[in-house]
Amino acid sequence: MINPVPLYKEMFSKMGPQYWWPADSKMEIVIGAILVQNTNWNNVDMALTNLRDETQLDVKEILKLSDEQLQTLIRPSGFYVNKSKSLRAVLSWFDQHQCDFSQMVGEYGDKLRETMLALPGVGEETADSLVVYVFDQPAFIADKYARTLFTYLGFRGLSNYHKLQQRIILPETFNYKDAQEFHGLIDEFGKKHLKDKQQFKESFLGTFDRKLLNVKG
CATH class of the missing domain: 1.10.340.30 (Hypothetical protein; domain 2)
Incomplete structure (x- = not known):
């Protein structure tokens, strides 16, 4: 199982708020x-x-x-x-x-x-x-960028949306605003750093310790 919060905090500290989803309503x-x-x-x-x-x-x-x-x-x-x-x-x-x-x-x-x-x-x-x-509820959006990111971080078996989402554990303190920011961070990071594995390795997450995300059980 995966606790993504340390990754979220690292990305937020390096990239800042993304203000997603871009829309007027x-x-x-x-x-x-x-x-x-x-x-x-x-x-x-x-x-x-x-x-x-x-x-x-x-x-x-x-x-x-x-x-x-x-x-x-x-x-x-x-x-x-x-x-x-x-x-x-x-x-x-x-x-x-x-x-x-x-x-x-x-x-x-x-x-x-x-x-x-x-x-x-x-x-x-x-x-x-x-x-x-829209409904302001916390959830993890396991889109293609997210699956690629966690695969590059060393997690296996993430071939589809459901498989990644089922492994994510969000703590009670993780609210919908965190969920909104995390999705925005992952997608903006993906556009710049997830074209291939080498590009990812050269990013600020290239040396991120995946052990910080591991949850027993």
């Missing part, structure tokens, strides 16, 4: 989390700009769009047919609850993540991103 985060699947943020930004110009990112206005209109607006993000279906389903779910995030946390409790995973096009990474950035 939580609903923009929701939409961005759907659109960013299997693409880069530049493409998402173009799609978000289209949606913002047309709807001001208002949930009800987006839901009023025809399938063809929605697909055209989000086309820059790729896979626009499937993403339009997912976006409509997810936004309909939020709309049913008047986008009252705290009320949704209270209603679903421990079933919140499970409920989101049942929505079309919502996988583990998307669900956890919403848990952390």
